[in-house]
Amino acid sequence: xxxFLHQILSWHSTIPREATKLAEELEKKRGLPSWAxxxxxxxxxxxxxxxxxxxxxxxxECDAAENRAPILELIKALKLSRAQTLITxxxxxxxxxxxLGDCPQVLVEASDKDIEGYVxxxxxxxxxxxDEMKEMFxxxxxxxxxxVKGVLAKSQGM
Numbered sequence: 001x002x003x004f005l006h007q008i009l010s011w012h013s014t015i016p017r018e019a020t021k022l023a024e025e026l027e028k029k030r031g032l033p034s035w036a037x038x039x040x041x042x043x044x045x046x047x048x049x050x051x052x053x054x055x056x057x058x059x060x061e062c063d064a065a066e067n068r069a070p071i072l073e074l075i076k077a078l079k080l081s082r083a084q085t086l087i088t089x090x091x092x093x094x095x096x097x098x099x100l101g102d103c104p105q106v107l108v109e110a111s112d113k114d115i116e117g118y119v120x121x122x123x124x125x126x127x128x129x130x131d132e133m134k135e136m137f138x139x140x141x142x143x144x145x146x147x148v149k150g151v152l153a154k155s156q157g158m
Contacts, residue, residue, distance in 0.1 A: 059087055060089040119151050
């Protein structure tokens with residue numbers, strides 16, 4: 001949340017009243033603001049300025065036990081704000097699906113053909129720049145196929 005607030009405050013030429021009020025509370029040593037207070041300030045700042053674009057990547061990789069619940073709470077609030085939000089996540093975590101299930105979604109999946117093409121391109125680039133690798137691949141004509149098969153088996157459409 002600190003990073004979000006820093007970024008949105010950096011857009012302002014003067015410190016918004018809500019942020020000044022929070023700073024005054026800190027100066028009075030009334031303790032650190034709660035997550036809810038920081039989130040409310042962020043949502044207020046998002047709503048006071050347009051357009052605001054927020055990108056959250058790999059939500060499903062956020063630790064579900066400790067960290068994802070506050071982020072999901074933030075996303076619920078962002079859905080009600082004027083901010084435009086892009087979130088990437090695998091769809092299967094139930095808590096993620098519960099919050100994002102009604103949002104427009106785009107399924108992005110790599111096909112085996114896409115992955116194979118990418119791997120072959122990377123192999124070719126490495127071979128072209130390394131004589132030792134060129135020799136290794138010349139000595140073993142099946143090596144490329146083995147590498148591609150191994151990567152495809154591990155990728156699971158990612």
